[in-house]
Amino acid sequence: MPRPVHVTTPNDREIRVTREFDAPRSLVWECHTRPEHVRRWMLGPDGWSMPVCEIDLEVGGRYRHVWRNDADGSQFGFRGQYREIVAPARLVHSENWDGAPEGEGNDAICTLTLTEKAGRTTLTYSMLFPSREVRDQALQSGMTDGMAAGYDRLDAIMTAQSLA
Numbered sequence: 001m002p003r004p005v006h007v008t009t010p011n012d013r014e015i016r017v018t019r020e021f022d023a024p025r026s027l028v029w030e031c032h033t034r035p036e037h038v039r040r041w042m043l044g045p046d047g048w049s050m051p052v053c054e055i056d057l058e059v060g061g062r063y064r065h066v067w068r069n070d071a072d073g074s075q076f077g078f079r080g081q082y083r084e085i086v087a088p089a090r091l092v093h094s095e096n097w098d099g100a101p102e103g104e105g106n107d108a109i110c111t112l113t114l115t116e117k118a119g120r121t122t123l124t125y126s127m128l129f130p131s132r133e134v135r136d137q138a139l140q141s142g143m144t145d146g147m148a149a150g151y152d153r154l155d156a157i158m159t160a161q162s163l164a
Helices: 025-033 035-041 132-140 143-160
Strands: 006-008 014-021 048-055 062-069 075-086 090-097 108-117 120-128
Touching: 014 132, 014 143, 025 035, 025 090, 025 108, 025 120, 025 143, 035 048, 035 143, 132 143
Parallel strands: none
Antiparallel strands: 006 014, 014 120, 048 062, 062 075, 075 090, 090 108, 108 120
């Protein structure tokens, strides 16, 4: 049974998503930081794939994800730069749409925090947007529904221990 994703807006520029997993945080961390795992679960709704998943996991390193709608071939992508890495507990990176100007004032700042208690991991993902308008656009895009679908997929993958 899928677990709920809790979405809050703590202030006028932030979206915070919280989700629990029956898995140790080291495994949840690995699934967020290794391309061969990310491209299996971070897909949003069924019918999407990730043909590009580049991760240079070091402070100052860059990442890029491109999603493709398998039915019509349309695509979109995100890119960013890692700002802070504290494995397996915290990951901070910038994020922006492919093609949009990068830099201060344009990028969202995303913080992934993983806490573990008794073999269960609580994931908190905070997205701080440049403005309330950009935050509201993200909320209206269906992004959090896509995140929920992805996290359900991640849960199934980790439960099946099919990471090989």
